Amino acid sequence: MIQKLMKKGGIDDGKPRLFVLCAIVILVLAIACGVGGCRHESGETKAVDATPESTPRPAPKIPLASSQNDLLKIAVEAKGSESKICYLTFDDGPTNTITPAILDVLKQYGVKATFFMLGSMIEKNPDMAKRVFDEGHLLANHTYSHDYHALYATGESFMAEVKKVEELIRKVTGEEPFKLVRFPGGGHNAGKYGEHKQRYKMLLQENGYYFADWNALNGDAEGGNRSADQLLARMQETATQKNIVVLMHDAAAKRTTADALPAIIEYLRGQGYEFRRMDEIPYYPEVEETVETSMEL
Ligand SMILES: [Zn+2]
Structure with missing residues (x-):
């Protein structure tokens, strides 16, 4: 056929x-x-x-920092996790008085945090900086001097302090530091150096750094010698958002910060927060698609 x-x-x-x-x-x-x-x-x-493609792009009109490198904004708006996330941060150390007490509490509760260190304090207490690193916390940059007048004088003076701290952290840890800076006094556009800081944010961005303020605090720098109970109350009052970056201090005078820490951690856990370091934000703008895809799976 x-x-x-x-x-x-x-x-x-x-x-x-x-x-x-x-x-x-x-x-x-x-x-x-x-x-x-x-x-x-x-x-x-x-x-x-x-x-x-060959046509030159117009220059940006407003010389302000893009939100792209604002790690507080990124942390607060983070997608990719259903959990509430808390980033505990400690500024102005390391000290041989308060930092060890804080580290003991963090270890006891199995919590990792971020320490915004001063270069001058790392030089004074390098072993304590090393202990912070060895116990699994993140070392971040709070400038060398914390002296507003010298630090915020020019872009050069600001970046020189940032780089100096970066080198100190590198020396302590033996690793390339996570490029994260917190402005002494906060990075908002207010006060005598507010406008300077906005320009320095551009410098940070050009040099590949993140910067981060906070959206919750225990009030240990708001004046007076606050009791542990007062610090807990301030924490409860300010922990209102889904993702929070908490400002605290491990400077030598902040004994009650260490005293209040167990109750603060217990309170935040009770509110459903998980604790992370600031280099563990579960979402970055550049990996949005990847995160959303994995969420669907
Ligand atoms: Zn500070």
Whole structure:
């Protein structure tokens, strides 16, 4: 049956064979022509595409820091996790008086935190800086001097302090530091140095640094010698957002900060917060698609 059909298909006579041959030649010619045409077209398309690329982009009009490197903003708006996340941060150390007490509590509760260290304090207490690192916490940059007048005088003075601390952290840890800076006094645009700080945010960004303020605190720098109960109350009052970056201090005078820490951790756990270091934010803008894809899975 199949053989019959093949014969019927025209292999049994010379004319159809010639017809098939002609058809193939025409087809080959048509393809060759078509390909040539495409090549030509794609060349033209490329030339058209190249024009807008070569046009220079207009310079940004407002010389303010982009939110891109604002790690507080990134942490607060983080997607990719259903949990409430708390980033405990301790500024102005390390000290040999308060830092060890804070480290003991963090170890007891299995909590990791971020320490915004002063370069001058790392030089004074390098072993304590090393202990913070060895116990799994993040060492971040709070400038060398904390002296507003010297620090915020010029962009050069500001960046020189930042780089100096970075080198000290590198020396203590033996690792490349996470590039995160907290402005002494906060990075907001207010006060005598507010405008300077906005310009320095641009410098930080150009040099690949994040910066971060806070959106919750225990009030240990708000004046007076606050009791542990008062610090807990202030914490409860300010821990209102889903993701919080908590400002605290491990400077030498902040004894009650260490005293209040167990109750603060217990309170925040009770509110459903998980604790993380500031380099463990579960979402960064540049990996948004990856995170969303994995969420769907
Ligand atoms: Zn400070």
